[in-house]
Amino acid sequence: MTSRFLVSAAVFATFVAVGASPSFALSTKECSVKYQAAKSAGTLNGETWNEFRKKECAGGEAAAPATTEEKPAAKTETTAPASGGSAVFPKAIDTKYSKETAGKARMHTCLDQYRANKANNGNGGLKWIQKGGGYYSQCNASLKK
The missing domain is CATH 1.10.287 (Helix Hairpins)
Structure with missing residues (x-):
């Protein structure tokens, strides 16, 4: 009887010791x-x-502190081109998309302009979609105005 009690107490103590660390x-x-x-x-x-x-x-x-310090440096590099200073945006929605919904018409108009700008570097370093606002986001906002 006492041996069962000792074994049970040892097992319980082991579970308490193992289970105590995640409780913090x-x-x-x-x-x-x-x-x-x-x-x-x-x-x-x-x-x-x-x-x-x-x-x-x-x-x-x-x-590790080394890995957390490297990530913010990489993020500043990816968000820097989002300024898009010299990107060329369309002034109005193209008439060939007049039968589509407003959102799709803006998207297709922006996509046509993006592809035209790609040939002569008129996108201002912006990608079509990127974190922080890519070409599509800025073009869509300019057409909504």
Whole structure:
């Protein structure tokens, strides 16, 4: 009887020791609240949700600082061409798309202009769709005005 008790106590102690480490990690909801607070305070320093979650909300595992510092540098390079200073946009929707819905007519008009600009580098370094607003996004906005 005492041997069963000792074995049970040892098994229980093992489960408690193994199960104790994840209990220090924040739940997803708690981590989200912490992320939103840091976001509103402006202390994220360009961190994404996944980077923040791994760094601040994980129990004992944290992301290596070298990998988190490299990612924001790459993001600034990809968002730099989004300024699109010299991109040429159409002034009005093309008449050949008048039978289509307004959204499709704008898209096809912008696509025709994008393809025409591609031949003479008139897209201002913008891709058709890119993070932060590509050619299509800016062209669509200019045609909606």
